[in-house]
Amino acid sequence: MTVPSHHPGDTLLIDYAGGALGEAASLIVATHLALCPCCRLNVAEMEAVGGALLDEIEPDEIDPSCLDAVLARLDEHPPMPRAARPVRPAKPVETPLLPEPLRRYIGDDLNALRWKTLMPGMACVDIPTGDSARARLMRLRGGVGPPHHTHDGLELTLVLDGGFTDELGQFARGDLAVGDDSVRHRPVADPEGCLCLAVVDGRLNLTGALGRFLNPFIRF
Numbered sequence: 001m002t003v004p005s006h007h008p009g010d011t012l013l014i015d016y017a018g019g020a021l022g023e024a025a026s027l028i029v030a031t032h033l034a035l036c037p038c039c040r041l042n043v044a045e046m047e048a049v050g051g052a053l054l055d056e057i058e059p060d061e062i063d064p065s066c067l068d069a070v071l072a073r074l075d076e077h078p079p080m081p082r083a084a085r086p087v088r089p090a091k092p093v094e095t096p097l098l099p100e101p102l103r104r105y106i107g108d109d110l111n112a113l114r115w116k117t118l119m120p121g122m123a124c125v126d127i128p129t130g131d132s133a134r135a136r137l138m139r140l141r142g143g144v145g146p147p148h149h150t151h152d153g154l155e156l157t158l159v160l161d162g163g164f165t166d167e168l169g170q171f172a173r174g175d176l177a178v179g180d181d182s183v184r185h186r187p188v189a190d191p192e193g194c195l196c197l198a199v200v201d202g203r204l205n206l207t208g209a210l211g212r213f214l215n216p217f218i219r220f
């Protein structure tokens, strides 16, 4: 199994480890973790540091200044070792195409899912979660992609099979792309096609002349 080269970044991982993410974002970060030993290690260390801090705080210290106390203590701790050091699993483990925890939501049979066509060569399955962010499994034929777009909120895309390329780089299995309202991009599926999990928090806005025309009609 190759190690992914695009990761969620510290902010998302800290929020994940602290339970501060919504269900859809947690699902996509957890699915990335299933494919990424580096981020698994980082999250384990974050959880260990968080647990140690909780143990150190006396119950009567928990008051409105608690956050300041925790932040001050975080400063006292040495920086977490980064994922740059080699991580070798004891034994290579074959990860299924749809890893846990995604399988818990949609099972493992892609053909049993109710695919909805968004545009020629692009289909999706909505994944019900308990928050307002939208989680979807997306399947794109090679060379296909949505028009140029930006987002009002956060867009997270995790490649499960195949890959895609956009202005930010090439993304393969396990890679997580993080987009926000500062990113205007047009992902295009690689020739072998792309299966990915996408979480969008906020509306997607198509840009360019065609995109502006399609905006009222298409909701990705």
Ligand SMILES: [Zn+2]
Residues within 6 Å of the ligand: 004, 006, 007, 008, 032, 036, 038, 039, 040
């Ligand atoms: Zn990672």
